[in-house]
Amino acid sequence: AQTVSLYGLVDMSVGSFQAAGESKLKAAENGKMTTSHIGFAGTEDLGGGLKAKFALESFLRADTGKSARFDTDAFWARKAIVGLESATLGSLTLGRNTTPLFVSTVSYNAFGDSYGFSPSVRHYFVGALYGDSGWSNSALYTSPTWGGFSASALVNAGEGATGATGRNTSASVKYAIAGLSTMLTYQQVKNGVAVYPAGFEAQTTTQLNASYDFGVAKLFGQYGQVETDATVDVETRLFQVGASVPVGSGALLLSHGQAREEKGAATVTRKTTSFGYDHKLSRRSDVYAVYMNDKKTSLSSGNTFAVGLRHRF
Amino acid sequence: AQTVSLYGLVDMSVGSFQAAGESKLKAAENGKMTTSHIGFAGTEDLGGGLKAKFALESFLRADTGKSARFDTDAFWARKAIVGLESATLGSLTLGRNTTPLFVSTVSYNAFGDSYGFSPSVRHYFVGALYGDSGWSNSALYTSPTWGGFSASALVNAGEGATGATGRNTSASVKYAIAGLSTMLTYQQVKNGVAVYPAGFEAQTTTQLNASYDFGVAKLFGQYGQVETDATVDVETRLFQVGASVPVGSGALLLSHGQAREEKGAATVTRKTTSFGYDHKLSRRSDVYAVYMNDKKTSLSSGNTFAVGLRHRF
Amino acid sequence: AQTVSLYGLVDMSVGSFQAAGESKLKAAENGKMTTSHIGFAGTEDLGGGLKAKFALESFLRADTGKSARFDTDAFWARKAIVGLESATLGSLTLGRNTTPLFVSTVSYNAFGDSYGFSPSVRHYFVGALYGDSGWSNSALYTSPTWGGFSASALVNAGEGATGATGRNTSASVKYAIAGLSTMLTYQQVKNGVAVYPAGFEAQTTTQLNASYDFGVAKLFGQYGQVETDATVDVETRLFQVGASVPVGSGALLLSHGQAREEKGAATVTRKTTSFGYDHKLSRRSDVYAVYMNDKKTSLSSGNTFAVGLRHRF
Numbered sequence: 048a049q050t051v052s053l054y055g056l057v058d059m060s061v062g063s064f065q066a067a068g069e070s071k072l073k074a075a076e077n078g079k080m081t082t083s084h085i086g087f088a089g090t091e092d093l094g095g096g097l098k099a100k101f102a103l104e105s106f107l108r109a110d111t112g113k114s115a116r117f118d119t120d121a122f123w124a125r126k127a128i129v130g131l132e133s134a135t136l137g138s139l140t141l142g143r144n145t146t147p148l149f150v151s152t153v154s155y156n157a158f159g160d161s162y163g164f165s166p167s168v169r170h171y172f173v174g175a176l177y178g179d180s181g182w183s184n185s186a187l188y189t190s191p192t193w194g195g196f197s198a199s200a201l202v203n204a205g206e207g208a209t210g211a212t213g214r215n216t217s218a219s220v221k222y223a224i225a226g227l228s229t230m231l232t233y234q235q236v237k238n239g240v241a242v243y244p245a246g247f248e249a250q251t252t253t254q255l256n257a258s259y260d261f262g263v264a265k266l267f268g269q270y271g272q273v274e275t276d277a278t279v280d281v282e283t284r285l286f287q288v289g290a291s292v293p294v295g296s297g298a299l300l301l302s303h304g305q306a307r308e309e310k311g312a313a314t315v316t317r318k319t320t321s322f323g324y325d326h327k328l329s330r331r332s333d334v335y336a337v338y339m340n341d342k343k344t345s346l347s348s349g350n351t352f353a354v355g356l357r358h359r360f
Numbered sequence: 361a362q363t364v365s366l367y368g369l370v371d372m373s374v375g376s377f378q379a380a381g382e383s384k385l386k387a388a389e390n391g392k393m394t395t396s397h398i399g400f401a402g403t404e405d406l407g408g409g410l411k412a413k414f415a416l417e418s419f420l421r422a423d424t425g426k427s428a429r430f431d432t433d434a435f436w437a438r439k440a441i442v443g444l445e446s447a448t449l450g451s452l453t454l455g456r457n458t459t460p461l462f463v464s465t466v467s468y469n470a471f472g473d474s475y476g477f478s479p480s481v482r483h484y485f486v487g488a489l490y491g492d493s494g495w496s497n498s499a500l501y502t503s504p505t506w507g508g509f510s511a512s513a514l515v516n517a518g519e520g521a522t523g524a525t526g527r528n529t530s531a532s533v534k535y536a537i538a539g540l541s542t543m544l545t546y547q548q549v550k551n552g553v554a555v556y557p558a559g560f561e562a563q564t565t566t567q568l569n570a571s572y573d574f575g576v577a578k579l580f581g582q583y584g585q586v587e588t589d590a591t592v593d594v595e596t597r598l599f600q601v602g603a604s605v606p607v608g609s610g611a612l613l614l615s616h617g618q619a620r621e622e623k624g625a626a627t628v629t630r631k632t633t634s635f636g637y638d639h640k641l642s643r644r645s646d647v648y649a650v651y652m653n654d655k656k657t658s659l660s661s662g663n664t665f666a667v668g669l670r671h672r673f
Numbered sequence: 674a675q676t677v678s679l680y681g682l683v684d685m686s687v688g689s690f691q692a693a694g695e696s697k698l699k700a701a702e703n704g705k706m707t708t709s710h711i712g713f714a715g716t717e718d719l720g721g722g723l724k725a726k727f728a729l730e731s732f733l734r735a736d737t738g739k740s741a742r743f744d745t746d747a748f749w750a751r752k753a754i755v756g757l758e759s760a761t762l763g764s765l766t767l768g769r770n771t772t773p774l775f776v777s778t779v780s781y782n783a784f785g786d787s788y789g790f791s792p793s794v795r796h797y798f799v800g801a802l803y804g805d806s807g808w809s810n811s812a813l814y815t816s817p818t819w820g821g822f823s824a825s826a827l828v829n830a831g832e833g834a835t836g837a838t839g840r841n842t843s844a845s846v847k848y849a850i851a852g853l854s855t856m857l858t859y860q861q862v863k864n865g866v867a868v869y870p871a872g873f874e875a876q877t878t879t880q881l882n883a884s885y886d887f888g889v890a891k892l893f894g895q896y897g898q899v900e901t902d903a904t905v906d907v908e909t910r911l912f913q914v915g916a917s918v919p920v921g922s923g924a925l926l927l928s929h930g931q932a933r934e935e936k937g938a939a940t941v942t943r944k945t946t947s948f949g950y951d952h953k954l955s956r957r958s959d960v961y962a963v964y965m966n967d968k969k970t971s972l973s974s975g976n977t978f979a980v981g982l983r984h985r986f
Contacts, residue, residue, distance in 0.1 A: 057442035059454035114435035122740035129683035141685035142735035370755035372767035427748035
């Protein structure tokens, strides 16, 4: 028995967008709350508690009609995997897998996987990190949950690509019980970097995450370190705190993040604060309004205000 | 409740193709009657007469297996939208929307949206017009029908793109009662032009459309003006008349269009006449045979003859 | 009545890969047993034994998340057709069709359509042949089966493409009865060549195929000649023998192929032997382990060992 599902998400917003040091841009934008995508996935029951599964997921830009996140991005960049899953032994998938660090980063901040508004996503994935939110040529192991604990491990093959210095590796451990959830994530990147810095050897990231749901509010906290070994070493320390406060059929969202980068004698600090309201029209559809303030050492402050519609299918 | 539908169309024809001034080409061609495409769309009932909806539509070239209409075209160029729809207030969609001018142009000629054979589509969309049949970064409002009247309005954000001089805007009003249908469409293009002429400011188009269905024949008429404000202004006047005559389980199709372009002292007139028979094998599948004669000032006449198969899924 | 189906296959393997004359590469690879793909197809019953049908099939690379087989490949390169099918008269499809030579090559060797491990596929389609496994701008006729006989014929339009010297043509005849299956395939390529050799006129291929299923083993044999008419003529003679031996819920696979190329005074011979075990987890999912030895005149021998997972959906 096999069922293939077609699913995805389209997110469009309008507003005035401005990162630190940039000029204001009035625009209709794709995927600021969640990057729009379409996917195909299925699970086949093989009997004996074993399943085969696949997933193919493609980012898209609804504002221009383009596929992928940027013009040189892979069509199925979001995910392209085939694997086996056992209820008792866990899951092993091969292909292009999502990284544990992306999962932890988006799971412990109030704005989730928002490339437009989440200080965490912006400071890690459009900031300090080398390597993408998904790794090509990779194998991902995800454990079942044992008494609140679960773990995942990801490794890829450098495959002799230009600039690669070896395999990428990552692991995360999660503990969740009652309202508490914590996750420790480690990753080391040696390949898949878009533009390698001179003398690049590796980039190592450690991140500690926690959230607690008090009912009247869910609090989030993250602390991380990103160290790049190259001719000039770079070290970035990042933290983020925030909250999601249920109001009516929606929630007030708040997140403040800081990233302090030391590169030789130079120190640059980025401080980003986002505040928004996400109103659920249904389980699949929501409208949102967000204000974001973005500051960076020696740059003018940026202010973004946007309203948008997000629909899952 | 949500249903996602997968749909599309594949159209292939074989024949001898020749536009005015070109040499004959014997070829197997994609999408001459309707541009082939595949789409995914869905509507979610939010209650209270409100719906959320999305659509992602991708052109394709079945003759070569390529995606999109041309090599630099966006994958989801046909449509990429998310929106809300109210039975009483109308629909608002954000993303890449189809223009009202494309809708009116294809709705009031016997060859519909045929880029291969419709004089109207060829004279406007591969001729006089700047701007595509879909606008990126746009918001489309479509009204309900009030006593035969309906309207739509489309605006996009220039978003500071190179060469853009501002927003694109468009509006159309339709009146349909019994066999009569009329539509007035206006659009002004200030961005999204593939190659900007020197000193480009804006291109303004006004188009009046009418059709009347006598039963034994449906008659079509279109008149339009396209004015380009640039260092050298260009004005094109276009008209088209035609008919669709039901015969057996198909229809004879006839359309004649003229486009007279004045650019400084130079005047160029294009006259295109298409005649065909479209035979329905079912509601979804049809075969067609078309002859087209294409004349343009100071160029040799072009003659096209093609037979094809079109299948909707 | 119309049903659209969504289907495809994802194949990933890990191992050490080495063709003759190359260095070993440890890698996680896509589609070595079957090239990964996703497709959409449907059939509409038109009544009277007639059906309309379409198919759109897209290769993909699950290891990197890229679409298509290589970066300049067409998105729907696997197949993009629309056509009519009659139970008594056969099927005619227009668009980008799979060639009869690809069908015969993959049908009469134990490793099927494996670009990674099948000596036949490698010697023909990544070796001696010009022209792809699918032809653009083509019409394919496929006959019904008459007393064990069936036939297909494919022709495409050169359409004046650069370097093209005319139409491509192909035909195959198949006879299958009881455990025996034989197929004779002919093709001549005059267009669609990626890089034309100097003075190219045409490439003509003749291939004779046979298989016999003894129950305890299925034997395969292929003999072919590929002649290229150009300033310097090239003639390649190819043969392949192999077997598939059912073992448990899987099969042992064996194939040995040779390709001897004569170009002027130079003769180059490639000898490839593959041995593997394919274990079926279900009708749709299998795991495999393959060893391949690849030799080529004056090059060092290559040895590949890979294990993989293939899932059809």
